[in-house]
Ligand SMILES: NC(=O)c1ccc[n+]([C@@H]2O[C@H](COP(=O)([O-])OP(=O)(O)OC[C@H]3O[C@@H](n4cnc5c(N)ncnc54)[C@H](O)[C@@H]3O)[C@@H](O)[C@H]2O)c1
């Protein structure tokens with residue numbers, strides 16, 4: 001048995017009288033939030049924010065945390081086992097300076113497994129103090145899955161479960177308009193609030209609930225579209241956790257880590273900050289009238305730069321974002337691509353895009369995070385279509401020519417994604433000849449494999465390359481349109497691909 005396993009588990013009674021008093025003071029507050037999801041992100045973002053606001057005496061409530069699916073109750077058990085406590089480590093660069101902060105988060109007053117405590121879960125719906133439902137169940141969790149409701153049995157899906165929960169509340173308070181809840185689904189889907197409301201309305205029809213209930217849902221519950229942004233990296237390495245445990249004298253199995261940057265844009269009335277006092281607690285939370293610019297800004301600049309650097313970086317043997325940003329050629333190239341090609345194409349002068357881009361670069365350079373290009377490259381064709389291609393196409397319209405860096409990034413992606421189907425999956429090739437596993441939709445990879453079939457990269461025939469490129473660009477199932485019809489694009493890409501071909505060893 002290692003020394004660390006002998007240390008006691010984090011519990012309230014290990015904190016000393018002052019620590020206990022501070023934590024209890026928050027834990028014993030009335031339940032204001034039902035949280036669906038116990039993952040790293042919610043604990044490192046929303047719960048951390050609520051705790052900060054509570055600590056400042058602004059948010060007078062606590063959170064009941066529940067798990068969103070029948071499997072994976074382990075984390076919930078761990079939270080229960082630690083009296084709801086966990087340590088949050090914030091670290092990275094902020095305005096050029098290294099930040100490292102450790103906080104004890106004590107916002108959870110109860111943990112509940114709705115699949116084993118269905119009745120108790122429904123009883124929460126009857127709490128007069130309840131005001132919010134917050135979730136993050138990944139893109140897979142926030143969707144309508146047809147199901148039936150059986151008295152006394154839990155519904156599996158998150159929206160299905162919430163429908164029964166809201167119906168219980170509606171009945172208990174006899175449709176009182178003031179008892180509706182504020183819903184903040186944090187899943188990374190455009191119009192996440194609208195998606196949740198429509199799932200609930202659909203389930204309520206399936207479950208045979210009344211029209212009056214549906215009116216109460218629509219008129220007296222708020223479903224707020226919102227955009228979250230923070231890189232939450234979860235547990236530290238085992239070695240680091242052991243070292244921390246030694247220093248603290250107890251073991252925390254729920255240590256969470258995140259970057260200092262945090263941003264939450266919520267489409268809703270600023271007056272709601274009275275109920276959810278996050279902005280007034282100094283947190284980077286914005287109540288906005290129109291979420292779209294924030295979404296576009298994040299997807300095109302942050303995610304766009306990630307997608308742009310991933311294929312070209314992998315082709316050149318790079319592993320991580322920071323390493324790519326620190327490279328004397330790639331670093332300036334990415335910065336120029338963003339400032340000179342992505343930002344101008346957005347035409348959003350009032351949104352401090354260049355400043356946002358600089359913040360993004362600082363986040364990319366976070367010395368504590370090794371963000372793998374391979375992970376970012378997962379499903380890259382679909383991501384490129386949404387995160388980079390619209391910029392490339394709109395730049396063309398406004399400037400009348402093709403942006404050289406985005407074209408280079410696109411050619412890197414096309415060069416890497418010339419798949420060969422092997423027994424280990426579809427593989428591409430780096431410039432040094434090393435094989436790279438390509439992780440994308442099998443249909444996408446099969447289509448690309450067919451387009452590049454029998455391509456002879458040894459003899460370097462420009463005409464043959466031109467033919468293959470024509471086939472790939474014309475495949476509108478990949479790009480949403482026939483890109484070969486875009487004047488001059490194929491020629492621009494062809495020139496870049498010939499250069500890449502020349503760099504192959
Ligand atoms: N970690 C980050 O930096 C970060 C930043 C912004 C957004 N996000 C998004 O947040 C989501 C969760 O990330 P995380 O870091 O908390 O991961 P995590 O693995 O710690 O948590 C995932 C959570 O989603 C639930 N879940 C997974 N599949 C589900 C399904 N099919 N139905 C219902 N629930 C399901 C899990 O039970 C768990 O509660 C991801 O989709 C990610 O894109 C993460």
Ligand SMILES: O=P(O)(O)OC[C@@H](O)[C@@H](O)[C@H](O)[C@H](O)CO
Nearest residue numbers: 228229230231302303306375376
């Ligand atoms: O999470 P993905 O796979 O959709 O995209 C990869 C990254 O661009 C993404 O994880 C960002 O780091 C994140 O969106 C920052 O909030």
